[in-house]
Amino acid sequence: MLLETGDTTHQCRSVGFLINDVLMVDAGTGASELTLDEQKRIRHVVFSHLHLDHVKGLPPLVDNLAAISDDPMTLASIPQVLNGLKNHIFNDQVFPNFFALPTRDKPILKDVVLPEGQETWLSGIGFTPVRVNHSVPTVGFIIRDNDSSWLYSGDTYETHALWEMAAKVPNLKAAFIETSFPDEMKELASIAKHLTPSLLAQEFKKIGRPELPLYVYHIKPPFRDQITDQLSKLGIPNLTILQEGQELEI
Ligand SMILES: [Zn+2]
Ligand SMILES: [Zn+2]
Numbered sequence: 001m002l003l004e005t006g007d008t009t010h011q012c013r014s015v016g017f018l019i020n021d022v023l024m025v026d027a028g029t030g031a032s033e034l035t036l037d038e039q040k041r042i043r044h045v046v047f048s049h050l051h052l053d054h055v056k057g058l059p060p061l062v063d064n065l066a067a068i069s070d071d072p073m074t075l076a077s078i079p080q081v082l083n084g085l086k087n088h089i090f091n092d093q094v095f096p097n098f099f100a101l102p103t104r105d106k107p108i109l110k111d112v113v114l115p116e117g118q119e120t121w122l123s124g125i126g127f128t129p130v131r132v133n134h135s136v137p138t139v140g141f142i143i144r145d146n147d148s149s150w151l152y153s154g155d156t157y158e159t160h161a162l163w164e165m166a167a168k169v170p171n172l173k174a175a176f177i178e179t180s181f182p183d184e185m186k187e188l189a190s191i192a193k194h195l196t197p198s199l200l201a202q203e204f205k206k207i208g209r210p211e212l213p214l215y216v217y218h219i220k221p222p223f224r225d226q227i228t229d230q231l232s233k234l235g236i237p238n239l240t241i242l243q244e245g246q247e248l249e250i
Helices: 036-041 058-068 079-089 161-167 183-192 197-205 221-232
Strands: 002-005 016-019 023-027 044-046 073-077 109-113 120-122 125-131 139-144 149-152 172-178 214-217 239-241 247-249
Touching: 036 058, 058 073, 058 079, 073 079, 073 120, 079 109, 125 161, 139 161, 172 197, 183 197, 183 221, 197 221, 221 239
Parallel strands: 023 044, 044 073, 073 109, 149 172, 172 214, 214 239
Antiparallel strands: 002 016, 002 247, 016 023, 120 125, 125 139, 139 149
């Protein structure tokens, strides 16, 4: 599958990944980085959690789609996230309720609940959400097509179930794991429920595949140099720091 990252790690404005042109995982980026034609092709947006850096690209994307497309787009996640999107964004106060617009019978947005621990297929891609340890209800995902699987951590602190599941996936080709703070800020990382480079190494070990390609994202821009330096000393052989607009074939 073709993966395009909107993870703007230089400025860390937001997090968003585009898969096969039709599916987004998190929507921190969205309308701003894509042409109208590219936006029109997106059929599903899958969310790890509600934090603004993962959802803020959604309202402008939906606004554009409502103007140029008749096909509904689905928003998929666990119920807590879908309810949050409805209650806090598409509530006719912050933004129009596009779950009922342009008409209640044919809205531009539909929701799909992703049951935790079970696989749901969307446009030929399977998603299995697994709860992780963050400050709000958050899931990571095992994502796959017919050839390969990969892991997306969501925002997380120390966790278990996701790594245990990933360890059992036979054709796991890559892991995308966040690292937000440098090791010196491990106290803040534990409060904000994010990883540091040392914690990343500890968590990555739990997958039991030291050679697995590991892509690091969600680096806080003021600490980029520090974190990059610390990541380089971890001894993880296939570690890459994701860049904005990077395309990967997995
Ligand atoms: Zn978060
Ligand atoms: Zn985040």
